[in-house]
Amino acid sequence: MSNQNTVSSEFDQQQTGSPQSGEPVYLAVGRIGKPHGLNGEAILYLLTDFPERLKAGKTVYAGKTYQKLTLQSVRTHNRGLIVKYKNHDTTEMIDKFKNEYLYVLAENLPPLPEGEYYHHELLGMQVFDKNEHYYGLVTEILETGANDVYVVKLDDKEELVPALKENLINIDVKNKRMVIKPLTYYD
Secondary structure, eight states: OBOOOOOOSHHHHHHTOOOOTTSOOEEEEEEEEEEETTTTEEEEEEOOSOGGGOOTTOEEEETTTTEEEEEEEEEEETTEEEEEETTOOSHHHHHTTTTOEEEEEGGGSOOOOTTOOBHHHHTTOEEEETTOOEEEEEEEEEEOSSSEEEEEEETTEEEEEEOOTTTEEEEETTTTEEEEOOOOOOO
16 A cells, blocks of 8 residues: 545545545645755655655645645655755745645556555545445555554444455445455454
């Protein structure tokens, strides 16, 4: 599973404030930190599993208004990356983005290998077992280190579904539908 965050569906509009259908979907790839030096560079704290995609010439979007920017330069830093945007050459110009999120468009993400999904593709999915018993919607994905765990919510009940091959029968991204093996608990 790949760590990218945002979604788009009726669930998302009610629960997460994501855009209506047809509007761009933005995925957070980092949080912009304080300026670094005096020439318009800033520290970027990463939220993506794919920092190598952030390179000079890439279009990104900053803050709640999704201000369109072009990366002029990108280099590694012990706390993430140091980035510079075209036409932002002073500390004052970059300081306005401090503590804002940096986004990319979801439509520009490369496809993942078969059987791997971006988090935003899974959030909001309807979850059923093979007998068509409805468990609810995937509302959150917990990253435990060993494997992800899907939080499936129905009304005021939550089920935790480990994201393991043996638990997942089918994931249909297009139809926002997941089929799992029946959940069983031991007393």
